[in-house]
Structure formats: C-alpha cells, structure tokens
Amino acid sequence: MSQTYKEAGVDKEAGYEHVERIKESVKSTQNANVLSHLGGFSGLFELDLDGIEKPVLVSGTDGVGTKVKLAYELDIHNTVGIDCVAMCVNDIICQGAKPLYFLDYLATGHLVPDKTVQIVEGISQGCIQSGVALIGGETAEMPGVYQGDDYDLAGFAVGVVGKKKIITGKDINDYTVLIGIPSTGVHSNGFSLIRHVLRNTDLKAEFGSTGKSVGEVLLTPTKIYVESVLKLIDHIEVLGLAHITGGGLIENVPRMLPEGYQANIDFDALKVPAIFKLIQETGSISKGEMLNTFNMGVGMVIAVDKENVTKALEILAAEGAYEIGIVEKGNQGIIIK
Known part of the structure; x- marks a missing residue:
C-alpha cells in the first residue's frame, strides 16, 4: 500500500496554509532594500552604503531557549517571536551596528497554523520595532524530534557599521x-x-x-x-x-x-x-x-x-x-x- 508524507506525520497542506497566512505580516516589515519575495529560495537585500566608510557586516544568532516551553504550556504564542528578534538585534548593536535584516527558523513536531502564525506575527512585530526587514526563514515540521505541537525558535540578524565606528570598549578607562x-x-x-x-x-x-x-x-x-x-x-x-x-x-x-x-x-x-x-x-x-x-x-x-x-x-x-x-x-x- 502506498504511504503518504501526511501518514508519516508531516502535513504539507498545513504548511501551505501557514505560508499563505503570514504573507501580510512578513510584508509589513519590508522596505525598498528587500528585492526578494516570500517563497523564494533565499532572501535578497540591497545594501545602501551611502555615508558608511569601510562598511563592516555584523551578524548575530540566538534563540528563545526554554521560554518557548512556557509559551505553549500557557497557549500564548504572540510574544516569543519578539524575543527571538530582540536577542539577535540587541547583540549586534553592541558593536555600534545598525541592524538591516532578519531570518527565522521555526521547528515543530506538528504544524498548527493558528499557533505558528502568531509566532511569525511576533517576529514581524519585533522586526518593525528594530527597523529591520524579515527577508526569509524556515518552518520545519519534524515529528519524532519534537513531541506533539511543541516548537523551538531561533533567528539570525545582520547589521552594518563603518569600520572606524565599531564599538570595541578599548577606550573604556577609570573615568x-x-x-x-x-x-x-x-x-x-x-x-x-x-x-x-x-x-x-x-x-x-x-x-x-x-x-x-x-x-x-x-x-x-x-x-x-x-x-x-x-x-x-x-x-x-x-x-x-x-x-x-x-x-x-x-x-x-x-x-x-x-x-x-x-x-x-x-x-x-x-x-x-x-x-x-x-x-x-x-x-x-x-x-x-x-x-x-x-x-x-x-x-x-x-x-x-x-x-x-x-x-x-x-x-x-x-x-x-x-x-x-x-x-x-x-x-x-x-x-x-
């Protein structure tokens, strides 16, 4: 008897629904520098380097940790996405960089669009607060690795700073x-x-x-x-x-x-x-x-x-x-x- 992906625990239709429902949320974060569209194989971002001498790209990646456990125990999913963005962009500004764009990775045992859409809406809100564009990401349904509709969330941000303006702490002293x-x-x-x-x-x-x-x-x-x-x-x-x-x-x-x-x-x-x-x-x-x-x-x-x-x-x-x-x-x- 022929087996299907759905019988193995992966619901492609739920994945399609998830992508369709997050389109407007993702779009709300984007600006004229974003050249790609949701559903492409990668994200494209055109750098505007006017006024930045010897530009240096600054990157950071992080997750939300076991705070997600509390989120799905309480069935509150619209805040951890903000956390994910914050943990990345707050790191890269420590070098004086202006954050430019963000990508997310959401993994779950069972894709439930009513929950995952809330997560991405939180990510989009975090991007808006940071002035960055959400230019891509990945949603992975991984039954057997994650139990039920438990999920994990991580992200990646990139910013830019002029080489002479990188904050290193080297001039800190007893004044x-x-x-x-x-x-x-x-x-x-x-x-x-x-x-x-x-x-x-x-x-x-x-x-x-x-x-x-x-x-x-x-x-x-x-x-x-x-x-x-x-x-x-x-x-x-x-x-x-x-x-x-x-x-x-x-x-x-x-x-x-x-x-x-x-x-x-x-x-x-x-x-x-x-x-x-x-x-x-x-x-x-x-x-x-x-x-x-x-x-x-x-x-x-x-x-x-x-x-x-x-x-x-x-x-x-x-x-x-x-x-x-x-x-x-x-x-x-x-x-x-």
Missing part, C-alpha cells in the same frame, strides 16, 4: 560611568530555573496589581534597544555596550571591558522588578545565583565618559536609564556590592 537601561522583566534567560522553582505556582493567578497573570508577566517580550542605542550613538561617544543576557551582569558587563579594568556596580541602586523577588523567594535562590543568571532589571549597560553622563541620561530619559556604577582599575571583572 568611565556605567548607565543601565531597564529591562521589561526576565527577558529570555534563565527559564529552565524559573520553570523549576515555579513548578507548583499557579501561573494563571494574577501577579500583584499588574492586571496580568504570573505567566503573562514572565512572557513579557525582551525589550528591543535598537532605536534608543542608535540615537545615543548619533549624539555622543559611546565607549562600550553590554547586552545583559544569560550570565546576567556578572558575565556580560566584563565582556566589554579592556584588560586591567573592572566594573563596580551598586546593587542597591538597581531597580529590580517584582517578578525577580517572586522567583528568588519561591526558589530560595541566593543573591549571587540571581545575579549570575538574570538581568535583575537591567537589559543593556552603556559605558560613557563621565563628562557625557548628563547628556546620555537626557537622550535616554524616555527609557528610564540611570547610573548603575563606574569602571575602575582592577582585574576582578565586576564587583557588585
């Missing part, structure tokens, strides 16, 4: 001040720990007076810092940037520091969202473990000369940015008091 831009919450890190410590917590219960459930607060998308950071770079000299992802402040801030310098951050100055208190108290997690896992309310750290602090804070006022510490001579990487 440098660290400014933090607040996160929107947990962002996309530490969810294996979160899911473990909150395994007996009712995620559908209201969280404080937020009007949202605990699960909805946890699924708040990663903040995209592209617009605010590029605006700052246009107005002052930015010496270094650190996107606070896995490893928290402890692992990520030292990555932008030159040899012989360390960051000194005042923990009491940090504006830590209440969701972190719930996680810490429920799991009896130490302060050190929290700092080494989560962003603790700071999603991006910016290093500027002390003479530029006032102007930087004025430019970033709408973001709620504030001073979180200084750089000093030393080899400890980071000290959080």
Whole structure:
C-alpha cells in the first residue's frame, strides 16, 4: 500500500496554509532594500552604503531557549517571536551596528497554523520595532524530534557599521560611568530555573496589581534597544555596550571591558522588578545565583565618559536609564556590592 508524507506525520497542506497566512505580516516589515519575495529560495537585500566608510557586516544568532516551553504550556504564542528578534538585534548593536535584516527558523513536531502564525506575527512585530526587514526563514515540521505541537525558535540578524565606528570598549578607562537601561522583566534567560522553582505556582493567578497573570508577566517580550542605542550613538561617544543576557551582569558587563579594568556596580541602586523577588523567594535562590543568571532589571549597560553622563541620561530619559556604577582599575571583572 502506498504511504503518504501526511501518514508519516508531516502535513504539507498545513504548511501551505501557514505560508499563505503570514504573507501580510512578513510584508509589513519590508522596505525598498528587500528585492526578494516570500517563497523564494533565499532572501535578497540591497545594501545602501551611502555615508558608511569601510562598511563592516555584523551578524548575530540566538534563540528563545526554554521560554518557548512556557509559551505553549500557557497557549500564548504572540510574544516569543519578539524575543527571538530582540536577542539577535540587541547583540549586534553592541558593536555600534545598525541592524538591516532578519531570518527565522521555526521547528515543530506538528504544524498548527493558528499557533505558528502568531509566532511569525511576533517576529514581524519585533522586526518593525528594530527597523529591520524579515527577508526569509524556515518552518520545519519534524515529528519524532519534537513531541506533539511543541516548537523551538531561533533567528539570525545582520547589521552594518563603518569600520572606524565599531564599538570595541578599548577606550573604556577609570573615568568611565556605567548607565543601565531597564529591562521589561526576565527577558529570555534563565527559564529552565524559573520553570523549576515555579513548578507548583499557579501561573494563571494574577501577579500583584499588574492586571496580568504570573505567566503573562514572565512572557513579557525582551525589550528591543535598537532605536534608543542608535540615537545615543548619533549624539555622543559611546565607549562600550553590554547586552545583559544569560550570565546576567556578572558575565556580560566584563565582556566589554579592556584588560586591567573592572566594573563596580551598586546593587542597591538597581531597580529590580517584582517578578525577580517572586522567583528568588519561591526558589530560595541566593543573591549571587540571581545575579549570575538574570538581568535583575537591567537589559543593556552603556559605558560613557563621565563628562557625557548628563547628556546620555537626557537622550535616554524616555527609557528610564540611570547610573548603575563606574569602571575602575582592577582585574576582578565586576564587583557588585
């Protein structure tokens, strides 16, 4: 008897429906630089290099991690796509690059267009927030690898910066001040720990007076810092940037520091969202473990000369940015008091 692909677990018709339903969402992200169309074998993007001296392409790739597990447990799928874009574009702006385009990879055990379309709509929203074009991607139905309609999500972004304007952190010194831009919450890190410590917590219960459930607060998308950071770079000299992802402040801030310098951050100055208190108290997690896992309310750290602090804070006022510490001579990487 002849066998079909559908009998093996792959529904091509659902795939066709998915592509048809995401067309308008993808189109909403595109601009005059996009030369390709959805359904082609690759994405085409025409570079506009006017005013960019010795252009350098900057790329970044990342996923959403086990936050997707929470998304399909709560049946909320329109936020993780924003996370996926954010995790990539927030990385490449740390070198001073302007993001240009994005591609996604969505893999699932069973393609359910009502869910996957929501995911891509989130990706498109993230692209719009970042000013990038969604020029392609892949949706793979992989029964046997993923169970049921479980899915995983990853992405890839490319940006451009003039070679002389690459931010490397080499000019950071002991006259440098660290400014933090607040996160929107947990962002996309530490969810294996979160899911473990909150395994007996009712995620559908209201969280404080937020009007949202605990699960909805946890699924708040990663903040995209592209617009605010590029605006700052246009107005002052930015010496270094650190996107606070896995490893928290402890692992990520030292990555932008030159040899012989360390960051000194005042923990009491940090504006830590209440969701972190719930996680810490429920799991009896130490302060050190929290700092080494989560962003603790700071999603991006910016290093500027002390003479530029006032102007930087004025430019970033709408973001709620504030001073979180200084750089000093030393080899400890980071000290959080």
